[in-house]
Amino acid sequence: MKQNGKARALIKFAVSAAVALGGLFLLQRLLVPKYVDGIVEGAFIAEYYGEKKDFDVIFVGDCEVYENFSPIVLWQEYGINSYIRGSAEQYIWQSYYVLEDTLRYETPKAAIFNIQSLQFDKSQNEAYNRMTLEGMRWSPSKVNAILASMKPEEQFLDYVFPILRYHSRWSELTASDIRYMFDTKRVSHNGYYMRVDVRPAENVPTGRILGDYSFGENAWKYLDMMRELCEEKGVKLILIKAPSLYPYWYPEWEEQVEEYAQKYGLPYINFLELTEETGIDYSTDTYDAGLHMNLSGAEKLARYMGRFLREEIGLLDRRGETELQEIWKSKIEAYEAEREAQYVKYGMKEENGQ
Amino acid sequence: MLFTTYEFMGFMAVLFLAYYLVPKKCQWPLLLAASYLFYFCAGADYLIYIMVTTLTVYFAARMMEKNADKQAAYLKEHKAELSKEEKKAYKETQKRVRLRWLISCLLLNLGVLAVVKYTNFFISNVNGILNSLGSGKQISFLTLALPMGISFYTFQAVGYLIDVYRGTVPAEKNPFRFALFVAFFPQLIQGPISRFGDLSKTLYEKHRFEAKTLCLGLQRVLWGYFKKMVVADRILAGVRTIVGDVGAYEGAYVLVGMLFYTVELYADFTGGIDITIGIAQALGIRVEENFNLPYFSKSLKEYWRRWHISMCSWFRDYIFYPVSISRPMQRFTKFSKKRFGEKVGRRLPMYLSSFTVWLATGVWHGASWNFIVWGLGNWAILMASEELEPLYEKFHDRFGARGRLYGLFQMFRTFLLVCCLNLFDCYSSLGDTFRAFGSVFTAGNWNVLWDGSLMELGLTMLDYWILAGGTVLMLCVSLLHRTGSVREKIGRRVYPLRFAIWYGLFLAVLLMGAYGIGYDASQFIYNQF
Amino acid sequence: MEDLLEILNDLHPEVDFEVEEHLIDDGILDSLDIVNLISEISEVFDVSITAKDIIPENFNSAKALYSLIQDLDEE
Numbered sequence: 001m002k003q004n005g006k007a008r009a010l011i012k013f014a015v016s017a018a019v020a021l022g023g024l025f026l027l028q029r030l031l032v033p034k035y036v037d038g039i040v041e042g043a044f045i046a047e048y049y050g051e052k053k054d055f056d057v058i059f060v061g062d063c064e065v066y067e068n069f070s071p072i073v074l075w076q077e078y079g080i081n082s083y084i085r086g087s088a089e090q091y092i093w094q095s096y097y098v099l100e101d102t103l104r105y106e107t108p109k110a111a112i113f114n115i116q117s118l119q120f121d122k123s124q125n126e127a128y129n130r131m132t133l134e135g136m137r138w139s140p141s142k143v144n145a146i147l148a149s150m151k152p153e154e155q156f157l158d159y160v161f162p163i164l165r166y167h168s169r170w171s172e173l174t175a176s177d178i179r180y181m182f183d184t185k186r187v188s189h190n191g192y193y194m195r196v197d198v199r200p201a202e203n204v205p206t207g208r209i210l211g212d213y214s215f216g217e218n219a220w221k222y223l224d225m226m227r228e229l230c231e232e233k234g235v236k237l238i239l240i241k242a243p244s245l246y247p248y249w250y251p252e253w254e255e256q257v258e259e260y261a262q263k264y265g266l267p268y269i270n271f272l273e274l275t276e277e278t279g280i281d282y283s284t285d286t287y288d289a290g291l292h293m294n295l296s297g298a299e300k301l302a303r304y305m306g307r308f309l310r311e312e313i314g315l316l317d318r319r320g321e322t323e324l325q326e327i328w329k330s331k332i333e334a335y336e337a338e339r340e341a342q343y344v345k346y347g348m349k350e351e352n353g354q
Numbered sequence: 355m356l357f358t359t360y361e362f363m364g365f366m367a368v369l370f371l372a373y374y375l376v377p378k379k380c381q382w383p384l385l386l387a388a389s390y391l392f393y394f395c396a397g398a399d400y401l402i403y404i405m406v407t408t409l410t411v412y413f414a415a416r417m418m419e420k421n422a423d424k425q426a427a428y429l430k431e432h433k434a435e436l437s438k439e440e441k442k443a444y445k446e447t448q449k450r451v452r453l454r455w456l457i458s459c460l461l462l463n464l465g466v467l468a469v470v471k472y473t474n475f476f477i478s479n480v481n482g483i484l485n486s487l488g489s490g491k492q493i494s495f496l497t498l499a500l501p502m503g504i505s506f507y508t509f510q511a512v513g514y515l516i517d518v519y520r521g522t523v524p525a526e527k528n529p530f531r532f533a534l535f536v537a538f539f540p541q542l543i544q545g546p547i548s549r550f551g552d553l554s555k556t557l558y559e560k561h562r563f564e565a566k567t568l569c570l571g572l573q574r575v576l577w578g579y580f581k582k583m584v585v586a587d588r589i590l591a592g593v594r595t596i597v598g599d600v601g602a603y604e605g606a607y608v609l610v611g612m613l614f615y616t617v618e619l620y621a622d623f624t625g626g627i628d629i630t631i632g633i634a635q636a637l638g639i640r641v642e643e644n645f646n647l648p649y650f651s652k653s654l655k656e657y658w659r660r661w662h663i664s665m666c667s668w669f670r671d672y673i674f675y676p677v678s679i680s681r682p683m684q685r686f687t688k689f690s691k692k693r694f695g696e697k698v699g700r701r702l703p704m705y706l707s708s709f710t711v712w713l714a715t716g717v718w719h720g721a722s723w724n725f726i727v728w729g730l731g732n733w734a735i736l737m738a739s740e741e742l743e744p745l746y747e748k749f750h751d752r753f754g755a756r757g758r759l760y761g762l763f764q765m766f767r768t769f770l771l772v773c774c775l776n777l778f779d780c781y782s783s784l785g786d787t788f789r790a791f792g793s794v795f796t797a798g799n800w801n802v803l804w805d806g807s808l809m810e811l812g813l814t815m816l817d818y819w820i821l822a823g824g825t826v827l828m829l830c831v832s833l834l835h836r837t838g839s840v841r842e843k844i845g846r847r848v849y850p851l852r853f854a855i856w857y858g859l860f861l862a863v864l865l866m867g868a869y870g871i872g873y874d875a876s877q878f879i880y881n882q883f
Numbered sequence: 884m885e886d887l888l889e890i891l892n893d894l895h896p897e898v899d900f901e902v903e904e905h906l907i908d909d910g911i912l913d914s915l916d917i918v919n920l921i922s923e924i925s926e927v928f929d930v931s932i933t934a935k936d937i938i939p940e941n942f943n944s945a946k947a948l949y950s951l952i953q954d955l956d957e958e
Contacts, residue, residue, distance in 0.1 A: 012849065016853055019853075019857075020857055023857070023861075027861070027865075126871055153871060154871065155360055155870075157360050158870065158871070163864070164864075164870060165870060165871060167864055167865050167867070167869075167870065168865070168866070170865055171816050520933075520934065520935030521935065522935055522938070655913065656910075659910065659913075670914050671934070671937070672934075674914055674918075675914070675917075675918070675934040675937050676934040678918040679918060679921050679922070679925075679932065679933070679934065684922060684925065687922050700919060700922070703922075704915055704918055704919070707918070708915075740915065
């Protein structure tokens with residue numbers, strides 16, 4: 001009898017705990033942002049894990065990589081298998097840990113890092129931290145990335161249990177929060193965020209005068225770490241600066257990067273100085289007046305990058321590999337379908353062809 | 355480490371686990387270690403203050419008891435040979451020895467409290483006087499950290515000291531046990547001010563793990579978190595907006611702010627005490643109640659028997675009674691009776707001693723004129739209603755105003771009175787308080803109550819709904835509580851319902867609590883007192 | 884005892900002090916009453932009640948109060 005009572009109590013406890021924890025889990029799934037419509041940048045970092053991880057090139061950086069290079073063109077025209085691991089305002093320590101995380105799965109031939117984020121010495125915005133960090137799978141890299149990114153008011157526990165962070169989101173839930181509770185939807189093309197619309201760059205403001213142009217110690221530290229990591233793993237590190245007209249890229253900053261690249265023998269490509277070679281036309285190739293490239297610009301940059309990777313780094317054409325062909329076939333379809341849909345959306349094309 | 359931090363919750367989880375796993379005789383030493391760790395986290399510098407208080411009060415109490423023992427032994431030994439007068443004289447001399455210990459220890463501890471808490475207030479007043487005398491000289495302020503909970507633990511220790519002096523509790527022989535009494539962490543931040551006679555009954559006992567006790571304690575903690583996080587911390591934004599700018603928010607806004615603040619104070623303070631008592635209960639320790647449904651009071655006098663009970667009874671037992679029955683006061687009574695007649699003469703001394711108490715209460719609440727005026731305001735109203743009592747009685751008899759409806763009216767009236775007095779607590783200076791209160795009658799901006807201006811106070815429509823829901827829930831729980839513990843009532847229900855209620859409350863705190871990014875975890879209002 | 888009841892009745896004519904046993908617990912006597920009471924008692928009985936004697940057990944009923952007075956008188 002007594003044993004029976006004990007067993008019943010145990011079952012009662014187990015069932016209650018299961019109901020309680022199950023409820024919390026469901027709530028957490030419901031409340032976390034899904035990043036499937038509106039702001040989709042938060043979904044980019046996580047999408048990588050669904051890929052067959054056999055890339056030749058990994059881009060890391062902020063919007064200056066994920067809006068400016070089309071991996072589809074790199075494949076179609078050069079047979080280069082590439083992926084962009086970038087997220088909104090991804091800080092350099094995040095780029096470092098995202099790269100470290102990527103290298104746990106595969107060793108690409110080259111890593112391309114956009115040096116724009118050197119200007120930040122510490123995280124500026126909790127929302128951007130979230131967009132990058134939440135997408136990462138749990139690993140020592142993720143833990144370190146969180147610790148390196150947290151602003152003073154943030155708590156590590158909020159990353160472990162995101163419900164603590166998003167507990168008040170119940171008032172702004174939408175249908176997609178239910179639709180994508182357990183499901184996801186692809187929102188990028190190998191990390192590339194497509195926009196086809198055009199807003200020409202006019203009257204680009206020059207940067208205001210800064211008190212100090214030297215990059216911070218912390219930022220340099222992570223660039224050093226990234227360089228050392230690539231050396232250790234035999235990955236060719238390439239530094240770039242995307243041709244974004246602003247945020248303003250100061251000559252003083254340029255000097256420091258050039259000096260660094262020279263010192264360690266790293267290739268450094270500043271696209272701001274290569275408008276002729278790339279053929280970038282700021283009246284047609286940007287969708288937000290010079291901040292980011294649109295599809296036309298991103299394809300032009302991809303072409304330049306493809307040439308560079310083939311000629312300078314010696315990447316081979318892999319278009320002959322059947323497995324990759326299969327993978328890319330569906331990717332190209334999705335890419336073209338979205339392109340068409342966006343042309344319609346922005347009124348650049350009639351619904352039934354031109 | 356505030357109650358609403360993850361650190362505190364982690365600390366609690368580890369403590370509960372360890373508490374029921376260690377050998378039973380290690381339970382109270384574990385609590386002592388935990389309390390000192392808790393205090394250390396609040397500020398390492400503070401430790402010295404609490405240690406000085408602990409040691410001096412411990413030592414003085416021991417000395418007083420030794421003296422009392424010596425006296426008893428001496429009297430017993432010389433029982434036969436001493437005359438009654440000699441005995442009395444001996445007792446008197448010994449009593450004076452004890453009194454010397456009492457007073458020097460009181461002076462030291464209350465002195466420390468006075469210095470850290472009131473030095474800058476004193477300096478600012480001196481500066482004000484210097485200024486008005488046209489002197490350019492100004493004294494600079496001291497940068498003294500106010501140790502967390504110093505008002506609470508000092509009072510608790512001093513209460514013990516007086517109890518030992520009076521012989522109502524024995525002096526604690528083990529200094530570590532006494533240290534735990536002073537530093538018991540759940541009540542360090544904001545009380546209640548426990549009596550040694552009450553707390554020591556369960557504090558040092560061996561506590562066997564009992565699921566029911568733990569659950570009852572944690573349920574109370576959860577309810578405390580609900581009040582604090584869902585109601586108090588949420589409404590705080592509105593209070594801050596209104597109180598922060600007297601010029602912009604006047605008239606009707608003042609009434610809104612007054613109401614908000616009263617809700618906030620209630621939810622924050624009673625919620626915090628719920629957490630304290632609940633934690634203690636989960637550890638098997640009984641901490642006396644500090645509130646007894648204060649807003650059901652029908653008079654201010656009753657309110658002060660139901661609100662912050664441990665503080666009020668402290669002032670009553672250790673200040674009001676000793677002062678009012680002291681010999682000088684008795685002499686004054688005789689004098690005033692002779693002078694002003696039986697009726698008035700009897701009251702005068704009473705008013706004088708309660709004046710002292712309310713002055714002390716005001717000063718204790720904070721180092722500013724606001725609190726002093728607040729204390730004296732309470733005193734004035736209490737004394738006025740005492741004087742008008744016969745008049746009320748006549749009125750009631752005449753108009754038969756004794757029904758339930760009239761009771762409700764009395765509660766409402768008392769509530770309003772308390773709200774008004776709280777205004778002194780809201781605003782940072784007396785000038786602001788009076789200006790705000792005055793504007794209620796002159797501003798005439800009643801339209802802000804319905805023209806949407808209330809949505810501009812930092813609270814959204816959703817916040818108002820949550821606050822309304824939370825307040826109604828608090829009211830319902832209070833109504834239910836009149837006929838006994840609500841937790842026990844729930845405990846008698848079937849398990850699925852019980853589970854749903856507590857899980858629901860947990861989810862309410864989790865989802866509707868004002869915490870995390872975008873919300874400042876506000877300090878408990880009573881923290882600094 | 885008679886004298887004590889007289890003092891008490893003077894304070895609260897509406898209470899029957901011979902039967903009431905919870906004068907403090909039920910809030911019939913408040914702190915002002917107690918102080919009044921003590922000053923009257925000390926005059927009439929010539930004993931000095933001190934703060935330490937003010938505990939509910941001593942004031943809950945007229946009987947308890949009377950025995951307190953007797954104890955103090957003996958000292």
